[in-house]
Amino acid sequence: MCLALPALVTELLPDDNAKVNLGGVAKTVSLALVSDVAVGDYVIVHVGYALSVIDPEEAARTLELFAEMGELVPEGTA
């Protein structure tokens, strides 16, 4: 029950709710546990609540670290 995907916030709704796109499926989730969420942000949704907002810069940095790993590998091993 802990599995959850990052969801794209598509619309802010009254009562601290938001419409999100979760892998192509539209869902209403609660924003009661996060602050300063804007349309276009990605949030981690769990049991109907956004738990945190994804930091795009940190995500890019992590991906760069992965890529550095990839460079150690000779081409053609895919």
Place this chain on the structure above:
Amino acid sequence: MKYIDEFRDGTVAQGIAKAIRAEADPGRAYHIMEFCGGHTHAISRYGLEDLLPANVRMIHGPGCPVCVLPVGRIDAAIWLARQDGVTLCTYGDMLRVPGSKRLSLLKAKAEGCDIRMVYSTMDALKLAQSLPERQVVFFAIGFETTTPPTAVAIKQAQAMGLGNFSVFCNHVLTPSAITQILDSPEVRELGTVRLDAFIGPAHVSTIIGSRPYEYFAEEYQRPVVIAGFEPLDVMQAVRMLVRQINDGRFEVENEFARAVTRDGNEKAKSLVADMFELRRAFEWRGLGLVPYSALRLKERFAAWDAERRWDVPQDSPPDNKACECGAILRGVKKPVDCKLFGTVCTPENPMGSCMVSAEGACAAHWTYGRFRDADPGHASGPDPEGD
């Protein structure tokens, strides 16, 4: 999808695997416990163990909230569902977990109890609003991720003056469970379980932050890397842990920086601190009584606490004897060590909690791992150490 596909890239996974092979010292073994069921699921689903060298071993931890709830609490939930006028609601996975005498909430429902599945605590509140003549009890389970949603629901029930809503609280705490594992005789004295490092939870850490792990990284001298639930996150965490072990470091590092900060989610944390207090001890399946490892509502919120409204039985019946969930949750055994695995016990007919939730070690191995094991030369199952 963004933030998913790029964290599942197979080529990059091979690259990280190669780096791990290059860095892992062939002269030593690395025993890494992934605490969370979410990681267990990713490891099984993407076959990550096949990418790791034989001397880097993953040990599945107890981090599945469905798995660790003891039989007594399932029985208590069934007891509540049987009370006059009660409608019990809970998250889907809980319905199939066997209690004692092989009864489950699903079977109690078939017998006529009013038991519903909800996706979120908001649904539970709506249910209470729509059934004013019933007592709606939310059977709340989970780690630090599901506690704040329970808190929000109670706050709202209070604001709405919703008197027919209450919570049967079973929220548990991750750091106390990790401490309990590190203090267990298997790890400390017997040495039957070797744990060199931990992969720290993804979603739990979005709430509590990385700071709470600093204590036992230091105290128990074990490195911790907090990682996301995608396969590349797990591979990268393994690589970071191998490095720490090689260097003799034991620090808390954060691979999941895109969602986790050192202090976590302050809003959620202060809500929980305001409404809940520590239980002196709480029983975990596999770990026994763990001190200060669970929460209950403070006196101020007694009106919404099902355990104060009803005299809920506090028995703790033992697990089904043949089920090895307890040992699996402590990292002592593997699903294939259980005689019932895949024969008597399957996800359709689970004998133990580890076979129920997708994050349970038995369910994950059943779904993704058993074909890897299918080697006709090994009648009694494969050697988990690899060939």
